[in-house]
Amino acid sequence: MQRNAPSITARLIPLLAAILLPSTAGAQTALTPAQIYAKVAPAMVAVQFTWDSERGRQDLVGIGIVCDAAGTILLPLVMANPGLPDDQMKDWKVYIPREGKDPDEVPATFLGRDERNGVAFVRTTENKNRPFVTFTDLPTDVGQTVYSVGVLPKSGGYRPYLTTAMISARLAGETPTRLVAGPLGNFGAIVLNDQAQPIGYVNAQAEGSVFLSDPRGGLTFLNSPPKFFVPTYDFIGAFKTYPKPGEATKLPWSGITRLSGLSKDVAEVFGLTGTVAAEIGEVIPGTAAEKAGLRKGMIITQFMGKPLDGGDEPDDIGPTLSRAISRLNVGEDVNFTVITAKGEAPKTFTVKLDERPPTPSTAKRFFADDLGFSVRDSVFVDTYRRKLAADAKGLVVVFIREQSAAAAAKLAPNDMITEMNGQPVTTAETFKTAYEAARKAKPKEAVVIQVLREGATEVIRIEPPQ
Amino acid sequence: MHPTNPAVSRVRLPTHPTPPRFSTLLRTCSLVAILTAGCHHAPPRPPPPFPDASPANIVAVTGSIFPAVVRLDVAQEIYADGKRTLRREIGSGVIIDQQGHVLTNYHVAGRAAEIYVTLFSKERVKAKLVGDDHWTDLAIVQLDLDEIAQKHITFSHAPLGDSDSLKVGQPVMAIGTPFGLARTTTLGVVSNTDRTFYPEKQTIDEYETGQFSNWIQMDTPIAPGNSGGPLVDLSGKLVGINTRGFPGQALNFAIPINLAKDVAAEIIRTAPAYAATTQSSATITPGHVTRADLGVDLMPLQDLESFYEVDVNTGVLINSVDRKGPAEKAGLKPQDILLALNGQPVNARFPEEIAPVRRTISRLPVDQNVALLVRRGKQTLTFNTKTEKLEGAVGEERELKDWGLSVRDVTRAYAVQGQLDDDLGVVVTTLTNGFPAAKAEIKPEDVIRSVNQQPVEDLQAFMALYQKAHDAHDTAVLLEIQRGRGLVRAVLRLTATTKPSTKP
Numbered sequence: 001m002q003r004n005a006p007s008i009t010a011r012l013i014p015l016l017a018a019i020l021l022p023s024t025a026g027a028q029t030a031l032t033p034a035q036i037y038a039k040v041a042p043a044m045v046a047v048q049f050t051w052d053s054e055r056g057r058q059d060l061v062g063i064g065i066v067c068d069a070a071g072t073i074l075l076p077l078v079m080a081n082p083g084l085p086d087d088q089m090k091d092w093k094v095y096i097p098r099e100g101k102d103p104d105e106v107p108a109t110f111l112g113r114d115e116r117n118g119v120a121f122v123r124t125t126e127n128k129n130r131p132f133v134t135f136t137d138l139p140t141d142v143g144q145t146v147y148s149v150g151v152l153p154k155s156g157g158y159r160p161y162l163t164t165a166m167i168s169a170r171l172a173g174e175t176p177t178r179l180v181a182g183p184l185g186n187f188g189a190i191v192l193n194d195q196a197q198p199i200g201y202v203n204a205q206a207e208g209s210v211f212l213s214d215p216r217g218g219l220t221f222l223n224s225p226p227k228f229f230v231p232t233y234d235f236i237g238a239f240k241t242y243p244k245p246g247e248a249t250k251l252p253w254s255g256i257t258r259l260s261g262l263s264k265d266v267a268e269v270f271g272l273t274g275t276v277a278a279e280i281g282e283v284i285p286g287t288a289a290e291k292a293g294l295r296k297g298m299i300i301t302q303f304m305g306k307p308l309d310g311g312d313e314p315d316d317i318g319p320t321l322s323r324a325i326s327r328l329n330v331g332e333d334v335n336f337t338v339i340t341a342k343g344e345a346p347k348t349f350t351v352k353l354d355e356r357p358p359t360p361s362t363a364k365r366f367f368a369d370d371l372g373f374s375v376r377d378s379v380f381v382d383t384y385r386r387k388l389a390a391d392a393k394g395l396v397v398v399f400i401r402e403q404s405a406a407a408a409a410k411l412a413p414n415d416m417i418t419e420m421n422g423q424p425v426t427t428a429e430t431f432k433t434a435y436e437a438a439r440k441a442k443p444k445e446a447v448v449i450q451v452l453r454e455g456a457t458e459v460i461r462i463e464p465p466q
Numbered sequence: 467m468h469p470t471n472p473a474v475s476r477v478r479l480p481t482h483p484t485p486p487r488f489s490t491l492l493r494t495c496s497l498v499a500i501l502t503a504g505c506h507h508a509p510p511r512p513p514p515p516f517p518d519a520s521p522a523n524i525v526a527v528t529g530s531i532f533p534a535v536v537r538l539d540v541a542q543e544i545y546a547d548g549k550r551t552l553r554r555e556i557g558s559g560v561i562i563d564q565q566g567h568v569l570t571n572y573h574v575a576g577r578a579a580e581i582y583v584t585l586f587s588k589e590r591v592k593a594k595l596v597g598d599d600h601w602t603d604l605a606i607v608q609l610d611l612d613e614i615a616q617k618h619i620t621f622s623h624a625p626l627g628d629s630d631s632l633k634v635g636q637p638v639m640a641i642g643t644p645f646g647l648a649r650t651t652t653l654g655v656v657s658n659t660d661r662t663f664y665p666e667k668q669t670i671d672e673y674e675t676g677q678f679s680n681w682i683q684m685d686t687p688i689a690p691g692n693s694g695g696p697l698v699d700l701s702g703k704l705v706g707i708n709t710r711g712f713p714g715q716a717l718n719f720a721i722p723i724n725l726a727k728d729v730a731a732e733i734i735r736t737a738p739a740y741a742a743t744t745q746s747s748a749t750i751t752p753g754h755v756t757r758a759d760l761g762v763d764l765m766p767l768q769d770l771e772s773f774y775e776v777d778v779n780t781g782v783l784i785n786s787v788d789r790k791g792p793a794e795k796a797g798l799k800p801q802d803i804l805l806a807l808n809g810q811p812v813n814a815r816f817p818e819e820i821a822p823v824r825r826t827i828s829r830l831p832v833d834q835n836v837a838l839l840v841r842r843g844k845q846t847l848t849f850n851t852k853t854e855k856l857e858g859a860v861g862e863e864r865e866l867k868d869w870g871l872s873v874r875d876v877t878r879a880y881a882v883q884g885q886l887d888d889d890l891g892v893v894v895t896t897l898t899n900g901f902p903a904a905k906a907e908i909k910p911e912d913v914i915r916s917v918n919q920q921p922v923e924d925l926q927a928f929m930a931l932y933q934k935a936h937d938a939h940d941t942a943v944l945l946e947i948q949r950g951r952g953l954v955r956a957v958l959r960l961t962a963t964t965k966p967s968t969k970p
Binding site for chain 2: 257258260262263265266268269279280281282296297342386387419421422445446448450454455456457458459461
């Protein structure tokens with residue numbers, strides 16, 4: 001009998017192991033779906049702002065996740081599209097769903113965007129101390145069961161809803177994502193492990209709307225639910241320091257663009273078989289990279305002394321490296337190990353990162369309401385895309401009102417206005433003064449402007465309404 | 467609107483080939499004739515402003531013009547799927563002289579590798595492309611005179627009229643091969659004598675066209691296959707070449723014969739001797755029209771005269787100046803007003819006047835100094851520059867069968883349009899699936915800048931480098947490619963070909 005009975009030691013080993021081994025999420029008992037929902041749903045809200053522009057006003061609503069006790073709410077970046085000027089996003093509000101009642105409406109302020117981490121934040125200005133979730137970098141492995149809490153549109157009272165799925169693949173690429181089998185919540189929904197801990201959020205999918213307020217949307221997302229989410233580690237940096245209202249985050253800029261991964265065949269010709277490498281497609285003149293001696297055609301084999309991240313395929317290499325650079329800080333020195341020509345030994349170039357030049361959304365604007373067009377100051381991308389000298393000036397047309405005098409004159413968005421009534425125009429402010437003076441002095445006369453369009457100029461005569 | 471491209475196999479035959487207007491018009495004309503004959507006391511009538519569509523005239527015209535009208539069965543050389551290939555189409559043409567020159571459209575017979583002409587007698591003979599001009603959508607084909615002589619075939623040619631004398635409302639007849647139906651005659655009237663499509667930029671495939679003249683607009687029914695055929699007045703003179711139309715809309719367009727006369731004469735004058743044209747079209751330059759270019763885009767001054775403080779109907783506005791073109795080199799700027807070329811005034815107040823000014827510029831001698839009188843603000847200035855030869859955006863094209871791609875020379879116009887830094891390199895046009903270039907993920911519009919680290923200046927240099935790699939039996943060819951703003955590299959993996967045996 002004794003032979004068959006397990007010794008006391010044998011019986012103790014599993015017990016000891018359980019005590020001694022560090023506890024992991026997987027080892028803990030999974031919560032029930034009802035428990036997960038009860039724990040996380042109160043942190044899910046709907047966030048609204050009014051987009052107030054020349055086009056009129058539009059209320060846009062998306063999903064937010066309350067992520068701290070101060071009432072800070074995480075939004076996916078695309079909800080606060082970096083193309084929108086901050087001052088066009090007004091009247092921020094948070095809708096907090098309530099069982100059996102209309103959602104609670106709480107005013108909020110826009111903290112700003114964190115373009116490096118692909119997120120944006122708002123904060124409620126009252127009714128704080130709401131339930132929140134805390135994002136930590138937790139494992140996201142294939143086979144893991146995940147839960148997701150989305151938010152229904154207005155017709156569903158912005159109520160949270162629960163789905164469950166399984167991680168079916170890990171994808172690298174510019175933004176690492178996880179593919180799931182089964183449904184996730186709608187865009188902006190939180191993704192959780194079976195301990196109700198956040199492990200990511202649902203990012204933009206090939207189909208489906210960014211906004212809960214999209215009239216085309218309705219409940220269609222329930223028929224073709226999202227399949228991808230971004231794991232927390234990709235945006236965990238966003239929680240270190242929140243953006244401050246009115247202060248754009250300083251983004252680093254090397255001046256290297258059009259990075260592309262070296263294909264296997266090209267790598268072989270350069271004796272780089274088995275090395276992940278990226279070729280520089282272009283170096284923007286006057287930038288840190290150009291000053292450091294980097295040139296188009298050079299092949300990067302190491303970044304900061306380490307091999308490059310290969311992603312899933314060569315097409316991922318360039319964007320992944322670009323993103324890695326963008327995660328660094330302005331003023332930081334970065335090292336590129338580079339092969340300058342076939343057969344040459346690798347050299348290291350040090351580039352002190354500059355600050356990214358201002359983007360169109362920060363440029364000053366002017367709306368010529370009477371003739372129906374609006375313009376903004378030109379910024380770096382405008383001269384760059386048109387292959388103009390970096391100091392070339394002009395105003396970029398951003399909006400043409402349908403059926404307006406400007407539309408009839410065939411002025412078009414993206415036209416770059418360089419002259420008005422024979423005078424060069426340089427900034428939205430001076431344009432506004434000159435334009436208003438001209439319209440006042442000769443209200444019945446046409447405004448003659450010269451624009452740059454696809455490498456050619458066009459003379460455009462806008463006839464005022466008679 | 468589309469060129470009336472023949473596509474006989476793909477198009478359903480029209481159910482009512484005879485337009486109802488034809489019979490109505492005949493009856494009306496007869497009635498007029500009878501009434502006039504019966505009126506003895508009417509005052510003497512002024513001579514008719516144009517020959518009318520009387521039954522007698524119609525019979526006379528068809529009788530005289532039919533023997534000069536031909537059907538063309540053409541195989542045009544085009545590039546598709548990385549290869550030179552042929553596109554077979556049917557069109558119309560008209561014989562214009564005793565040497566058997568046939569006037570037709572570029573979109574019918576331009577780039578033709580193979581042409582068969584069916585004459586009025588229903589006899590079919592071979593023909594050759596003498597030359598073409600996509601800018602005016604015209605081509606000249608010549609009947610094989612030896613074959614004509616052997617077969618004892620006779621043909622006649624159409625007398626050329628004066629398109630400037632056409633009047634709105636004047637009856638005209640179109641004869642051609644709509645949908646492959648040879649020797650089809652239709653009747654209508656001239657709807658407009660100077661139709662312009664300014665500022666639309668028209669093309670045939672990708673070739674620029676229609677910039678140097680206005681159009682004759684007529685309601686004469688034409689259809690795909692009529693292209694290249696004659697439009698004649700009721701005295702039997704050729705007044706236009708039927709070219710375009712809005713299908714089924716009675717809105718059709720012909721190239722005025724006065725333009726076609728000049729172009730035809732120039733193509734025939736510059737064409738190599740007949741015997742020489744038996745060689746492959748790639749090795750000789752066919753007949754062509756050389757035009758001068760100033761690198762400016764023009765705009766009518768209508769209602770801008772007071773803004774620029776110029777007299778009405780004085781000068782033409784410069785809308786755009788091509789990068790690195792002659793006008794830019796001379797210092798011209800957009801919104802300058804061009805007043806005169808070498809002392810000859812150029813005026814365009816209306817869109818209809820733009821094409822004639824372009825034509826005036828095109829007739830300047832190439833590579834010669836030209837004085838441009840320009841109004842800028844309150845100043846009148848003279849700029850001197852040298853004209854350049856007008857070049858289209860579509861460069862010469864070649865196929866590289868074993869690499870599986872076709873490429874074109876990058877022309878200055880292509881570089882200007884695509885905002886390229888320069889006109890070096892060759893641009894990829896089409897690719898063959900499964901061949902090395904497609905496998906290396908080369909894409910249309912990629913500009914190949916180097917082959918095995920040797921720079922590619924133009925098509926000729928590229929072909930030489932290709933030949934070199936080919937002869938060396940390279941199994942890997944490194945290409946540097948400008949793709950949009952970025953430089954990328956690609957390697958073509960070629961299967962090792964067996965070296966040609968040196969033994970007999």
